Amino acid sequence: MTTKIIMDTDPGIDDAAAISVAINNPEIELELITTVAGNVTVDKTTKNAMKLVKFFNADIPVAGGAEQPLIKPFEDAARVHGESGMPGYDFGAEPTNIPVNNAVDVLYHTIMANDEPIVLVPTGSYTNIAVLLTEHPDVKTKIEKIVAMGGAIGMGNMTSAAEFNVFTDPHAAEILYKSGIPVVMVGLDVTMKALLTQSTLDTVKSLGKAGEMLGAIFNHYYEGNEGGIPMHDVNTLAYLLKPEMYKTIPYWIDVVTEGPANGETVADIRGAYHDGKTNAEVCVDIDADAFNAWFIEEVKKMNA
Amino acid sequence: MTTKIIMDTDPGIDDAAAISVAINNPEIELELITTVAGNVTVDKTTKNAMKLVKFFNADIPVAGGAEQPLIKPFEDAARVHGESGMPGYDFGAEPTNIPVNNAVDVLYHTIMANDEPIVLVPTGSYTNIAVLLTEHPDVKTKIEKIVAMGGAIGMGNMTSAAEFNVFTDPHAAEILYKSGIPVVMVGLDVTMKALLTQSTLDTVKSLGKAGEMLGAIFNHYYEGNEGGIPMHDVNTLAYLLKPEMYKTIPYWIDVVTEGPANGETVADIRGAYHDGKTNAEVCVDIDADAFNAWFIEEVKKMNA
Amino acid sequence: MTTKIIMDTDPGIDDAAAISVAINNPEIELELITTVAGNVTVDKTTKNAMKLVKFFNADIPVAGGAEQPLIKPFEDAARVHGESGMPGYDFGAEPTNIPVNNAVDVLYHTIMANDEPIVLVPTGSYTNIAVLLTEHPDVKTKIEKIVAMGGAIGMGNMTSAAEFNVFTDPHAAEILYKSGIPVVMVGLDVTMKALLTQSTLDTVKSLGKAGEMLGAIFNHYYEGNEGGIPMHDVNTLAYLLKPEMYKTIPYWIDVVTEGPANGETVADIRGAYHDGKTNAEVCVDIDADAFNAWFIEEVKKMNA
Amino acid sequence: MTTKIIMDTDPGIDDAAAISVAINNPEIELELITTVAGNVTVDKTTKNAMKLVKFFNADIPVAGGAEQPLIKPFEDAARVHGESGMPGYDFGAEPTNIPVNNAVDVLYHTIMANDEPIVLVPTGSYTNIAVLLTEHPDVKTKIEKIVAMGGAIGMGNMTSAAEFNVFTDPHAAEILYKSGIPVVMVGLDVTMKALLTQSTLDTVKSLGKAGEMLGAIFNHYYEGNEGGIPMHDVNTLAYLLKPEMYKTIPYWIDVVTEGPANGETVADIRGAYHDGKTNAEVCVDIDADAFNAWFIEEVKKMNA
């Protein structure tokens, strides 16, 4: 059986890898890609999503979304992802007819048109989803769950408290976590352990045109250490396809929206402050070796 | 010359009076009414807006908007406005075919379709506008200004700090005040002085079918004191039509979004904290006698 | 019967007037004056208190207190009170042997040495009292009540939200209002109405050496308008001596300690958020004419 | 050369171990022990400190301090440390003449009486130190540094954000970190790695009367996992005596004082928000084997 998903993304190198998996894995039916400002501006993340769809000759609509967060001023991460967001590979002519500002509409109509609830997979900040849930609360019954890259219950990467996606639009994250929709939090607690090793990277590069493309953009990723490079967003697909690689714990997650911890996801680890209720399944550990092996198999499935 | 406006409202007794003025004054061209939860739930505020349009045989579209605030849980004001929001007068059969969840779309397309920028007149909480500005930032160039009922730099009415509209959705108010669009803040500082006296109320009731309707719903307004009853939202129209009745001061307005002052509009009255910049023209005083006289003249213009 | 009080002050022109009343009114037994940074630095407020005690040949100990607020950085109000804090009158040689940093100790021992509970009268920020209550919670049983100048439930004077004393050290104010000790809040809601008229000022100046001194320092007060000048701190003594001049309402007061409303005192005016409990008697109105007449009588009692 | 220190503690099992090291190590001159509410109420933490001093026949003054935090309501940790705070060993008759509420005074006079600056070692919440610094800012020049157990830049233990000591009195922690005094932050980032193994615990129990006492109270410590038990406060002494066991990084630390991350210490890990300034040396890693070996050597030095 396949899982119908919609990705809301800001490619971004790790988003690109996640999208590549989603397009090519036969158990995943990727219905729509929407984009948001994040790693780079939304016009660039939209173009990048279109380039990937074209690269794989896929027939997946792309809709451009929020140019900026709900309230907090926008800061991009071009220092990590390069000016274009997906540098190092020549995808050919720049896309034209970039769709703008219609992501929320398209999300709404796509989700409502499905018979069965879909899975939302945000790998950028959650602005589009926050607007969708506020403008169209009836959509909630048609979303099975949200598997969201973002947050950290341990160490952040913007401050020691906050991870980039949630830091970028903490108010949107608050709306998401308070929505009542089941959330799987795929945060730095696992994505900083799921490092692609040099050996994996070497293998990937040798795996056809898709491997060549991914290898090329991975080369420009300014993150990682001697243990390897994180590929944060890919963990959302990994969780969907092989959840047994992850250890999760149900927690109540609150989002901090001001002060020095702005953008932090706080887990009530003792169950002391929310009457024992939980609103998220939080990924707290991962089998990194299995993750590397899985990723290589995914690249092998890619048809470019 | 006429002024093209769009009202975003939660009728509500004082909203009803404001809408009545807007529909009937020849200098105002009311292009659209959108609704939001506030005084009562959004299905009721939408019905109430439709009832008023029908009462005046006007040809003005009504679009239903946000069911709840962006983040803060919804609390209505039915204690002030009655269960229906507009009690005390029989408007005939209940409207059917209530438009739902399309206010942001209709706002966007209506505003963009105009050649000239319009004036937005919110008299409920600002959720629809916040979603509009986030989803469609290109709309900003087509909004001349926002004349918004809400806030207080002196005493509030929910706490000593916060006024109802801003208290209901403080995050939306923050988005509005940070949008860069010129805002005229029509808050409790003037609306609690612009009391309709008993004499005015008596006169209004005698002014035809419209006066009868307004008199009937005013009777059920649970606010006011021996000096008269406030008619908060009407001040937005009064400001647009007779700005000389108001004293205004330009201030920077910040909105408090948590803690005991949640929902307060804070003015930097010494110009000490925002490099001397201002983002709003704040109404700080009004000629209450002139306001009473003006309102009677407006009711005389009404054709029901 | 006399009331035993301790004043904790930052003279400051209006503090000076309040101290002058306290020293000379036979119904008040002023046991101790402690000082705090506020209008000017604490070395100056301490010297000013000593000058006043000497001016009236009184035998009242003065103890110097906090140099700065608990957490918030210190900003003085020398723009309002002049560089010295009490300009315009020559008090003779500068005091020497300025007591430093012993206010909390002296407060503790003075209060505990009394058989009966005393009344604390802070007219500066509440840092000393906050430290006292934290270090020596046993002192609470020996404090009958705190009659505190500070705060506003309507308009502030630092921002539209915050009054100077509470703004200067909001955390100390939070400690005071949460202490469980009965508080009478004498804030801008009354002190901006209790304006000393030009006629009162003229009379005061003619009332002997004390009137001459007060008239001289009032001349340098950079506040007020055509209606007269406020004499904020004097209202604490006025309340103690003639409470019938004030209208008060019991409210729960919360203090804002961060964000744009930092330093605001928020009243739960609808009794909606604290289970109907109250922690302060808030002065909301005053008979300004009676206040003027009362103040003239007080100056007449002064013996310099 | 010896290091003069003052410990401000809430024994507590790990505090007891830290105090035991400080009393017995010849390179440490322990001048004073002050106590604070924390693991248990302050009367108990004071008695516990007195029991330890007597157990080792040491001549070290003990002064009782704050009964509760500055602002946040007090919650103890008796669930972890037992009702007495130091269960499992019979220290003989209960101490009498418990000193109360004089910690700040004694701290001030002890520190000022030294020729050279001392090192402050808080292993409980920082209320006493916050009061000391506020009441007597002149003391700052006589404090060389503060080696403080508390905080976490990774995972907390009260929420995922906050560690117990800072969570207990976040405002005091904010005062400490903003004081300008150099701080060494010894937080959960190292104390949760410095686990005493079962082998170490077995050895300790065999090391004379002191080892027997420590072994007995360790038995009742309700923390730890298969890797061993943490002995948080002992790390402050370990850092002072063998700093080479710790990896530290200089960061600016902000303390969160409200909202869901209340009590968190946030490090500006990218140096992005404080002009590159730092206010703390943060312990981020430790050699756990060396720590175990060191602790055994310390117990061997103990003379009871």
Ligand SMILES: [Ca+2]
């Ligand atoms: Ca991403």
Ligand SMILES: [Ca+2]
């Ligand atoms: Ca309204």
Ligand SMILES: [Ca+2]
């Ligand atoms: Ca004062």
Ligand SMILES: [Ca+2]
């Ligand atoms: Ca401790």
